[in-house]
Amino acid sequence: MSKLLIKKWLIAVLALGLSTSAIANEEVRKLNDNPNYWAFPGGDYNNWRYTELNQINTANASKIVTAWTFSTGRLQGHEGGPLVLPGSATGLAGDTLYIHSSFPNDVFAISLDTLEIVWYFEPQQDEAETVPVMCCDIVNRGLGYSMGQIYLQQADTTLVALSAKDGSVKWKAENGREIGYGPAAGDTNTNAPHPMKDKVITGCSGAEFGVRCWIAAFNAKDGSLAWRAFSMGPDEDILFDANTTSLGKKVGKNSSLDSWCANSDWKAPARGPSKCKTLSDQWKSGGGSVWGWWPADFEENLLYYGNGNPSTWNPVVRPGDNKWSMTMFARDIDTGVARWVYQMTPHDEWDYDGINEMILADIKVKGKMTPALVHFDRNGYGYTMNRKTGALLVAEKYDPSVNWSTHIDMKTGYPQTVDAKSTHFQGEDVVSKDVCPAALGTKDQQPAAYSPRTNLFYVPTNHVCMTYEPVSYAAGGNQYTAGQAYVNANLTMYPAGAVCPDCPNNNAEKDNMGNMLAWDAGTGKIVWNIVEQWSVWSGVLATAGDVVFYGTLDAYAKAVDAKSGKLLWKFKAPSGIIGNFNSWAHKGKQYVGILSGIGGWAGAVVAIPGLAAAPGEAALGAVGGYRKLLNSSRNSGVLMVFALP
Numbered sequence: 001m002s003k004l005l006i007k008k009w010l011i012a013v014l015a016l017g018l019s020t021s022a023i024a025n026e027e028v029r030k031l032n033d034n035p036n037y038w039a040f041p042g043g044d045y046n047n048w049r050y051t052e053l054n055q056i057n058t059a060n061a062s063k064i065v066t067a068w069t070f071s072t073g074r075l076q077g078h079e080g081g082p083l084v085l086p087g088s089a090t091g092l093a094g095d096t097l098y099i100h101s102s103f104p105n106d107v108f109a110i111s112l113d114t115l116e117i118v119w120y121f122e123p124q125q126d127e128a129e130t131v132p133v134m135c136c137d138i139v140n141r142g143l144g145y146s147m148g149q150i151y152l153q154q155a156d157t158t159l160v161a162l163s164a165k166d167g168s169v170k171w172k173a174e175n176g177r178e179i180g181y182g183p184a185a186g187d188t189n190t191n192a193p194h195p196m197k198d199k200v201i202t203g204c205s206g207a208e209f210g211v212r213c214w215i216a217a218f219n220a221k222d223g224s225l226a227w228r229a230f231s232m233g234p235d236e237d238i239l240f241d242a243n244t245t246s247l248g249k250k251v252g253k254n255s256s257l258d259s260w261c262a263n264s265d266w267k268a269p270a271r272g273p274s275k276c277k278t279l280s281d282q283w284k285s286g287g288g289s290v291w292g293w294w295p296a297d298f299e300e301n302l303l304y305y306g307n308g309n310p311s312t313w314n315p316v317v318r319p320g321d322n323k324w325s326m327t328m329f330a331r332d333i334d335t336g337v338a339r340w341v342y343q344m345t346p347h348d349e350w351d352y353d354g355i356n357e358m359i360l361a362d363i364k365v366k367g368k369m370t371p372a373l374v375h376f377d378r379n380g381y382g383y384t385m386n387r388k389t390g391a392l393l394v395a396e397k398y399d400p401s402v403n404w405s406t407h408i409d410m411k412t413g414y415p416q417t418v419d420a421k422s423t424h425f426q427g428e429d430v431v432s433k434d435v436c437p438a439a440l441g442t443k444d445q446q447p448a449a450y451s452p453r454t455n456l457f458y459v460p461t462n463h464v465c466m467t468y469e470p471v472s473y474a475a476g477g478n479q480y481t482a483g484q485a486y487v488n489a490n491l492t493m494y495p496a497g498a499v500c501p502d503c504p505n506n507n508a509e510k511d512n513m514g515n516m517l518a519w520d521a522g523t524g525k526i527v528w529n530i531v532e533q534w535s536v537w538s539g540v541l542a543t544a545g546d547v548v549f550y551g552t553l554d555a556y557a558k559a560v561d562a563k564s565g566k567l568l569w570k571f572k573a574p575s576g577i578i579g580n581f582n583s584w585a586h587k588g589k590q591y592v593g594i595l596s597g598i599g600g601w602a603g604a605v606v607a608i609p610g611l612a613a614a615p616g617e618a619a620l621g622a623v624g625g626y627r628k629l630l631n632s633s634r635n636s637g638v639l640m641v642f643a644l645p
Contacts, residue, residue: 025197025298028146031089036585038084041142041192042447043582046360047295049449050542051583055590056644057545061559061568064642067591068115072101072108072637076607077578077599079445080142080192081539082639083150084112084584091148091165092118095586098150098164099639102597103131103138105154109167112586119167125156130183133483134190135208136601136619137608139578141291141445142192144200147220151193153202157182159193159218161200173223175202175216185482187211191291196303196333199226201294203305207287207353210311210486215290215329217336227336231288231307232256232324239336246341247392247413257283259323259346282318285480287311288325293357293447297371300388302330302339304360304373308353314470314477314488316424321346326354328375328383330390340390342413345379349423349432350404350468351439351489352379357447363455365393365522374521376448376459378441379415381408384521396524398443398517399461400503401436401496423489429470434499438466439491439620440601444537447580448519451542454562456527457519458548460536462602463496463505464513466621490617493625507531513625516540516550516558518565528565534629535602539580541592549592551577553603554632557594557640575636576603576629589643597637602626606633 031039035052043049056064072078082099090096095112104125109118131138134155144151149161149170157176162169174182181187186209194201200220204213212233217226229239235256244251260283289308296303310318310325326345331338345352359374365384373387380402384394395408405415419425421435440462448459469490471477477488496503497510505515514532519525538551546562553576559569579595599607604619605626606612616624 027089028195031085037086038082038582038584039145041080041144041194042293042295042357045296045298047293047357047447048359048361048542049447049540049580049582050451052544053583053585053590054543054545056543056547056592058547058561058568060644061547063644064559064569065645067641067643069641070099070110070639072099072106072639074101074103074106074637075635076102076597077137077139077603078102078595078597078637079139079578079580079600081580081582081595082593083143083145085145085164089145089148089164098143100140100143100152101637102140102599103127103134103155105140105152107143107150107152107162107167121152121162121167123152123154123160125154126183130156130188133183133186133206133209134188135205137599137604139190139599141190144193144195146195149220151195151200153189153191153193155188155190157187157189159200159202159223161220161223171223173218173225176204181206181211185209185211186484189291194294195220196296199333201303203290205289205291207289207308207311208485208487209483210285210287210480212284212286213288213290213307215305229331229336229338231290232260232283232286232322238324239331239338241337244338244340245390246343247390251341256323259321260286260318280318285311285486286322286325289353289355292355292445295358295360296333297360297387301333303333304328304330304358304387306354306356306358306375308355309348309351312480312486312488313351314423314429314472315347315349316429316470316472319347322348326352328354328358328385330387342385342390342392344377344381344383345415350435352377352441354378356443356445359448359450359457360387361450363522372521374457376443378437378443379404380437380442382519382521382524384524394521394524398459398519398526399437399463399496399505399515401463401465401500401505402442403436403499423468423470429472431467431469433467434465435468436465436496436499437462438464438493438625439468440464440622444601446537446578447539449540449542449548451562453544453546456562457521458540458542458562459517459519460538460540460550461515461517462513462535463515464493464535464625465496465499466494467492487620491621492617493621505529505531514552516560530560530565534626537578537600537602538594541581541583543583549581551579551581551594553577553598553626553629555596555598571642573640574638576606576633578603592642594640595638596640598633598635603629603633606630607635
């Protein structure tokens with residue numbers, strides 16, 4: 001379409017009375033519908049991480065070769081993945097790939113015609129202030145696009161809009177400092193900005209430093225704040241209204257604060273919702289980080305996300321459900337007001353962050369087609385919800401080793417916890433052994449994919465357990481101090497096979513620490529499972545060629561048959577893979593891209609200087625559990641691009 005035609009089209013749209021919001025929203029949605037491009041972090045607003053491209057398929061995937069590579073010039077953890085956009089969106093001559101790096105979050109625009117750098121942007125951040133309070137590792141999860149702008153959420157909480165054409169700064173916005181947070185208070189950012197309508201949605205990291213976190217929407221036009229919703233506190237801070245529900249029941253006025261209590265009569269979550277009488281101020285440093293992957297349902301005008309652990313990890317000082325940490329939220333895109341909430345792990349004792357991605361799909365549940373939301377939580381349960389109402393439909397373990405609870409009560413939504421796996425008893429700290437999963441969860445940040453061809457979800461997982469030792473204030477634990485670590489727990493990690501030797505997810509040696517599986521979200525059943533030696537920490541890609549791509553911490557990129565899990569292809573990458581696979585086409589050829597650069601929590605022992613010689617409990621137990629990765633991977637920061645010959 002010529003520039004003149006585009007201009008006439010915009011005038012016509014405006015003449016019909018449509019807002020800038022509608023135009024921005026429709027532009028990105030149309031790009032998402034074109035499989036030649038990748039315009040949204042999750043591939044589309046459903047978060048499917050699926051492409052209609054099928055040039056690479058089960059018959060020829062074994063022939064895949066390296067097409068080209070690009071070094072970011074940075075090391076440590078490289079999460080996220082590239083955006084690919086047409087010249088009609090960016091103002092450039094041809095298709096352009098946009099890629100980011102780990103800290104200091106460099107951004108590169110690369111011409112797909114010449115593979116030359118068109119422009120790059122190097123943020124100026126205070127490393128000494130920011131890096132020490134980043135948990136865990138110096139990752140960045142990617143970029144966003146709308147309205148001719150590339151959005152970068154810097155680690156130091158600055159949200160930046162760059163011209164997609166030349167990289168010039170269009171605007172900057174503070175996402176923390178303006179309300180008294182920022183790196184000095186332990187507040188940083190790692191998430192990809194998610195453009196929705198005329199907004200840019202971003203989050204908050206810092207639960208391990210006692211930050212009371214939030215999700216925020218900034219106006220894409222000028223960077224002004226549209227709304228901010230906190231994870232805990234008074235209802236007006238969380239943006240609840242009289243109609244907000246949890247499992248179909250109205251949340252109720254002041255119920256959020258009532259769940260942060262200090263009375264000795266509080267009962268464990270397994271026995272039902274807590275009824276607190278004495279309010280504690282613990283919520284003011286309550287955590288609830290927001291840094292995952294967020295879809296949107298525009299018919300309902302809702303965005304969906306999960307948040308993280310309450311602070312501090314040691315639960316003795318925060319009796320109660322600690323609402324609304326560890327919670328799924330459905331919020332109005334325009335106002336931020338919550339329509340429904342569901343808390344997955346009330347009174348979290350094990351750092352089972354609920355930040356993992358939500359995936360939207362219409363699937364059959366109990367014989368009925370349902371507008372579903374599917375979520376694979378760190379706590380080891382795969383949840384299927386009605387995304388319009390928040391009704392709980394399915395909650396099943398997606399790793400048989402999960403043992404901190406027996407099941408989810410489908411009426412109350414409460415996990416039925418196991419006393420022996422609790423970290424406190426009658427108000428006292430207790431060392432809890434052989435808790436499964438470990439704190440990094442059955443799945444951490446690595447996003448799953450969905451294929452409408454198979455109606456299956458493809459889930460990268462961890463198969464790891466832990467010993468958890470809470471540390472009380474009396475035993476030397478930390479009181480809350482802004483900018484200081486606020487964890488108060490010691491962990492050790494090890495393969496789940498040591499705890500669950502008969503689990504079908506174990507290999508013959510019982511020492512594997514990862515699995516790649518296909519999941520039926522309508523029934524809550526594993527369809528097939530691939531045992532991996534190390535955690536599968538990459539994001540997954542599903543394709544119309546019935547190929548599923550994923551990567552491992554020991555530096556293998558793999559392609560398997562979507563229907564059977566049969567291995568079709570593998571490639572030894574420069575470094576362990578914690579990035580997300582995606583796909584695009586250029587000049588009639590399908591490409592698959594992935595960032596190779598080990599890091600994150602599980603890969604920290606390789607990525608972070610000095611950890612190789614640290615004791616096993618370092619990096620909150622990950623060093624001991626993953627030390628042997630040093631034999632398989634080294635630091636890197638390389639975009640690998642694959643195609644057929």
